[in-house]
Amino acid sequence: MKRTLLIASKNIGKIREIKAILSPLEIEILSPHDLNLDFKVIESGSTYAENARIKAQAYLSATALAVLADDSGLEVDRLGGAPGIHSARYSPQPGADDADRRAYLLSQLEGRRQPWKAHFHCSAVLALPNGKWIETMGICKGIIIPEERGSGGFGYDPIFFLPEYNATMAELLPEVKNQISHRAKAIQAMLPKIQNEWLAR
Numbered sequence: 001m002k003r004t005l006l007i008a009s010k011n012i013g014k015i016r017e018i019k020a021i022l023s024p025l026e027i028e029i030l031s032p033h034d035l036n037l038d039f040k041v042i043e044s045g046s047t048y049a050e051n052a053r054i055k056a057q058a059y060l061s062a063t064a065l066a067v068l069a070d071d072s073g074l075e076v077d078r079l080g081g082a083p084g085i086h087s088a089r090y091s092p093q094p095g096a097d098d099a100d101r102r103a104y105l106l107s108q109l110e111g112r113r114q115p116w117k118a119h120f121h122c123s124a125v126l127a128l129p130n131g132k133w134i135e136t137m138g139i140c141k142g143i144i145i146p147e148e149r150g151s152g153g154f155g156y157d158p159i160f161f162l163p164e165y166n167a168t169m170a171e172l173l174p175e176v177k178n179q180i181s182h183r184a185k186a187i188q189a190m191l192p193k194i195q196n197e198w199l200a201r
Helices: 012-022 048-063 098-109 174-180 182-199
Strands: 003-007 027-030 066-076 116-127 133-144 160-162
Touching (some): 003 012, 003 182, 012 174, 012 182, 048 116, 048 133, 066 098, 066 182, 098 133, 174 182
Parallel strands (some): 003 027, 003 066
Antiparallel strands (some): 066 116, 133 160
16 A cells, blocks of 8 residues: 655645655655645744744644655845745735745845855655654755746746756756755655655555
């Protein structure tokens, strides 16, 4: 019988990416939508890892399933590491969407010397029903550019430029992004741990 893993996210783009990375595993992967779960988790942690653990625990308590949660953010050197763990809530505009957050970020960088070096950080947590926790992390370095490029990805991807690929994260093919992104690196590091610590038992 297949094991079941719940991805603790309602972000369709994130769910799609994680499912693709975990596709080599013989497991059933569900999202909160699949289980009609609709509750808000207050991410009150002071680090990415703490927020990921809070989300994982909330969904584990609600379902008793194995849960994979992650928290990620963009850190821009010229902004002292901002927006960081506040990346998803960075714009002061009520009801802001991804485009609003990108516009606000660029407004904060206006007049500051380029290049605007930055990196994405992702902390991932696997919470198992037997009480075991597994944590991994991944980083992807790049440069913020002042104009949007590409229609793929989500979040800050259209302004996050990777010099070695001469493309923004939003211009990469999904199969490329799922090899090099911060989330990809964190989830890839999780794969052998899922095999050894969960599926092999």
